[in-house]
Amino acid sequence: MSTATPSAPSNKLGLTKQDYVGSKSTLCAGCGHDSITGQIINAAFEMSIEGHRVAKFSGIGCSSKTPAYFLNQGWGFNGVHGRMPALATGACLANRTLINIGVSGDGDSMSIGTGQFVHAIRRNIPMIYIIEDNGVYGLTKGQFSATADKGSHLKSGAVNELPPIDPCTLAIELGCGFVARSFSGNPKQLNAILKAAFAYEGTAVIDVISPCVTFNNHDASTRSYKHVKDHDFPLHDLGFIQYSEVEEVDIAAGQTEVVTFPDGSKVAIKAIHEGYDPRDRFTAVKAIHESMQKGEFLTGLLYINPENPPLPEVLNLVDEPLATLPQATVKPGPGVLADIMESLK
Amino acid sequence: MTASLASPAVTGGAKTRINDFSIQVATVNGSGSQTANTVLLRAIFQMGVLVSGKNLFPSNIAGLPTWFTIRASAKGYVARKATNEMLILMNPETAKEDIAKADAGALVIYDEPLQLDKLRGELTYFPVPFQKLVTASCPEPKLHKLVKNMIYVGVAARLLGVDMAEVKKAIAKQLKGKAKAVELNQTAAVAGYDWAMENLPDQDHIKVVRDHKTEGLIIVDGNEACALGALFAGVTVVGWYPITPASSLVETFIEYAEEHRKDPKTGKSTVAIVQMEDELASAGVVLAAGWAGARSMTTTAGPGISLMSEFIGLGYYTECPGVFFNVQRTGPSTGLPTRTQQADIEMCAKASHGDTLHINLYPGNMEECFQFSYDAFDLAERFQTPIFVMTDLDLGMQNWSSKPFAYPDKPYDRGKVLDRKQLAEIQDWGRYQDVDGDGLCYRTLPGTPGGKGSYFTRGSGHNDHALYSEKPEDYVAVVDRLRKKYETAKSYVPKPVFRNLGSAKGILAFGSSDPAVIEAQDMLAEGGLNTDYLRLRALPFTAEVDAFVKEKQVIYVVEQNRDGQMTNLLREFYPGHATKFKSVLHYNGLALDAQTIIDQIHGFEQK
Numbered sequence: 001m002s003t004a005t006p007s008a009p010s011n012k013l014g015l016t017k018q019d020y021v022g023s024k025s026t027l028c029a030g031c032g033h034d035s036i037t038g039q040i041i042n043a044a045f046e047m048s049i050e051g052h053r054v055a056k057f058s059g060i061g062c063s064s065k066t067p068a069y070f071l072n073q074g075w076g077f078n079g080v081h082g083r084m085p086a087l088a089t090g091a092c093l094a095n096r097t098l099i100n101i102g103v104s105g106d107g108d109s110m111s112i113g114t115g116q117f118v119h120a121i122r123r124n125i126p127m128i129y130i131i132e133d134n135g136v137y138g139l140t141k142g143q144f145s146a147t148a149d150k151g152s153h154l155k156s157g158a159v160n161e162l163p164p165i166d167p168c169t170l171a172i173e174l175g176c177g178f179v180a181r182s183f184s185g186n187p188k189q190l191n192a193i194l195k196a197a198f199a200y201e202g203t204a205v206i207d208v209i210s211p212c213v214t215f216n217n218h219d220a221s222t223r224s225y226k227h228v229k230d231h232d233f234p235l236h237d238l239g240f241i242q243y244s245e246v247e248e249v250d251i252a253a254g255q256t257e258v259v260t261f262p263d264g265s266k267v268a269i270k271a272i273h274e275g276y277d278p279r280d281r282f283t284a285v286k287a288i289h290e291s292m293q294k295g296e297f298l299t300g301l302l303y304i305n306p307e308n309p310p311l312p313e314v315l316n317l318v319d320e321p322l323a324t325l326p327q328a329t330v331k332p333g334p335g336v337l338a339d340i341m342e343s344l345k
Numbered sequence: 346m347t348a349s350l351a352s353p354a355v356t357g358g359a360k361t362r363i364n365d366f367s368i369q370v371a372t373v374n375g376s377g378s379q380t381a382n383t384v385l386l387r388a389i390f391q392m393g394v395l396v397s398g399k400n401l402f403p404s405n406i407a408g409l410p411t412w413f414t415i416r417a418s419a420k421g422y423v424a425r426k427a428t429n430e431m432l433i434l435m436n437p438e439t440a441k442e443d444i445a446k447a448d449a450g451a452l453v454i455y456d457e458p459l460q461l462d463k464l465r466g467e468l469t470y471f472p473v474p475f476q477k478l479v480t481a482s483c484p485e486p487k488l489h490k491l492v493k494n495m496i497y498v499g500v501a502a503r504l505l506g507v508d509m510a511e512v513k514k515a516i517a518k519q520l521k522g523k524a525k526a527v528e529l530n531q532t533a534a535v536a537g538y539d540w541a542m543e544n545l546p547d548q549d550h551i552k553v554v555r556d557h558k559t560e561g562l563i564i565v566d567g568n569e570a571c572a573l574g575a576l577f578a579g580v581t582v583v584g585w586y587p588i589t590p591a592s593s594l595v596e597t598f599i600e601y602a603e604e605h606r607k608d609p610k611t612g613k614s615t616v617a618i619v620q621m622e623d624e625l626a627s628a629g630v631v632l633a634a635g636w637a638g639a640r641s642m643t644t645t646a647g648p649g650i651s652l653m654s655e656f657i658g659l660g661y662y663t664e665c666p667g668v669f670f671n672v673q674r675t676g677p678s679t680g681l682p683t684r685t686q687q688a689d690i691e692m693c694a695k696a697s698h699g700d701t702l703h704i705n706l707y708p709g710n711m712e713e714c715f716q717f718s719y720d721a722f723d724l725a726e727r728f729q730t731p732i733f734v735m736t737d738l739d740l741g742m743q744n745w746s747s748k749p750f751a752y753p754d755k756p757y758d759r760g761k762v763l764d765r766k767q768l769a770e771i772q773d774w775g776r777y778q779d780v781d782g783d784g785l786c787y788r789t790l791p792g793t794p795g796g797k798g799s800y801f802t803r804g805s806g807h808n809d810h811a812l813y814s815e816k817p818e819d820y821v822a823v824v825d826r827l828r829k830k831y832e833t834a835k836s837y838v839p840k841p842v843f844r845n846l847g848s849a850k851g852i853l854a855f856g857s858s859d860p861a862v863i864e865a866q867d868m869l870a871e872g873g874l875n876t877d878y879l880r881l882r883a884l885p886f887t888a889e890v891d892a893f894v895k896e897k898q899v900i901y902v903v904e905q906n907r908d909g910q911m912t913n914l915l916r917e918f919y920p921g922h923a924t925k926f927k928s929v930l931h932y933n934g935l936a937l938d939a940q941t942i943i944d945q946i947h948g949f950e951q952k
Contacts (some may be wrong), residue, residue, distance in 0.1 A: 052793060052796065053792055057633075068803075068813070073796065074799055076801035076802060077636060078802065078805060079633075079656075079802075079804045083629045086621070089584070090629060090630035093617035094637035094641070095639075096619075097792060116622070119621070123619070253370060316611060317615075318613040320790065321637075322617060323581065323616065323634075323638030329608075330579030330640075331578075332576065332577060337573075337577065337750065340573065340601075341563055345563050
């Protein structure tokens, strides 16, 4: 299956990183989104994700093109603007064994698709929900999005006078059990967050600040690469430990906190930000607001509650995929119809 | 004239109408009158007489006027009849207007204090002291409002000659399992009957006489029939959003699924039902579930289809299966949400932007609501596209008598799906390759192991390998193949049914118009005008429709909308015959009646 050289490292499935790539990106050279794509490939490879179980969803926009650029072994569905969550919802109900990755943008999720974002979280759809957040509509050539900071300038000189919507505090408010923010220029942190997100069973929201090198990378933009690099305040050093590796890893004591997932995987969190408890949504929201007031991007695993049951569990669905249940299971027999007809006489 | 004890029997002078009349009951919405009206309908049905019921209700929870009409027909005509032989007036708000609109000679049962008998001659009045009777028969004051309606059932039963044993049986059936309510309502009905027997004269305008026309028949509404079709079709994912008049379709399905779609060992569900945040999301769930291999559906009405249209185009272009039930109501916009129409015909024929053509099914009765709902899932998977099942409020929410539904023995058609083994044997698989030349391609389901078969579904331009493409020839190849699929569908969709009296003049109708058309066709024939009637049951138009259009000199297209939407489609698909089509239209929100059709056809004939 592998097309790489024999020397390329392989994972537990015997696959190399080459088995996790997709088509060639058609985004602008230097686009932050391509870095995120690279980390999805790395994380899936390192987690030994079975490619055929992956379903990739997206809406419309630059970000929504990216599912074509990773995990060719998985099935992709590039839908309509702002409606990616509904597609993931339908697919996760049809086949609960799929591993769902949704890629959206700030335009896709915080304007036209805000309702779908909100309700996907409310239902706890089993999916990694990545927002590739550049504060701008790239594909239509540089209009403000709803995550643009107040006072930020467009290339044309136009100033954004409206306050931004923050996907992370919104997600925490809605009861999301996995809320993270990262920066496309911090691959190490993003990698750890993505791996933890693969282990999480419900909706894992990851807002990745990803500067648009073409339309929003000038000095007066708060989403330029330089500005974000200068204002990125990581919460903690994250280490993700997959279940089967637990025995081999020594978790440092002291300041390091460990959050365990239902499958046994663990995230080791070494706090940098004093007094921050990612399992307490109230202090999490407070810390995010405080950092926003200072103009900082607080990044890391902002909030985690691994016990949140995903929708197929709430609906008490059978364990096997509904899609392939045989006729004998889903079609009631003639006796059932006869009884119903009798009751209507 | 007010009937009184002094006159032994009220005689209209004309021949008594045996099992051939309409009753209209005027009440207040939310007063529990629906139960009473259904009991009266059911009691007549149990007498062996074919009946149909039409509930004309407001878009309101309680307090606004509502009317219910019951039609009995010895000849088996079940369409709405424009004239009523009996009125039961319980609503002070509308009583005066109801009297003014009443057909001459009608019998009027009313609440005595309203003193309606002073308003107009030409009618026969039967005043009833409802409050007095209800106080005497029901010990609990808080139940008086509900029980009051059952008294008029008793009074009407007496005047019509309906057996009280049948009324009691109907009450027990309607309030199944609620022993106290059954007793209370039976007592009230009997009180009304007994009082009428002692205090009101008999009448011989209209009578119910025991017959045998309903033996073995069921009473059901179209939403329940469709829900049962979906149940037996093995639907596995339902994404929906509440809307009148479609909600009860899913709600009935939920009740049946509770009982019949649980794993007997684990109690776990074999169907996922999710009330979504809106119709857009419902459509997305349906298509992605279909994409992932589930049998999926949603239920909605016109406003919902408007909202779903972007997704419907995605489903058409990316070729995802899904069943969309449209229980049509009166548009445009919010329109009359609780009234019926067939005004989404053109929208659903071509829903979404760009060139789109969809398969539509038009059930015309309860058996077809059941069977077409079952078939729709086969068609969706065979054609990998959204399928519309087009009913309306009249079919969906009204009571209809029907033959019991036959068990659908035909095994499911899951369409062209490649599994791991089949994929392993194929060298070059392309998602949108027309291997068989019928426009229908082979698909794979996400999660299929083996390292082959994955593809990228996109609503943007693509080639036959599902790769992004803006090449003119790739684009044209895909949309031309989609058109070929539509042609292939002609040999799969339900063919029309005919009722031919031998004529070069045709009638073409569909859906809930059927009963009124049959009645109109008979009455036209009695007047010397024979017609051949084609009842259309699907889009695309099939070969049988082609032949009918070519053969007839004139075709009256009967439909329930203002613009002649089906006529427009016929003119588009049969441009050489465009002048043959004459639109017979009805669009005031009420169910279609035969006289409307007759009057308009006579109008054309006299030109």
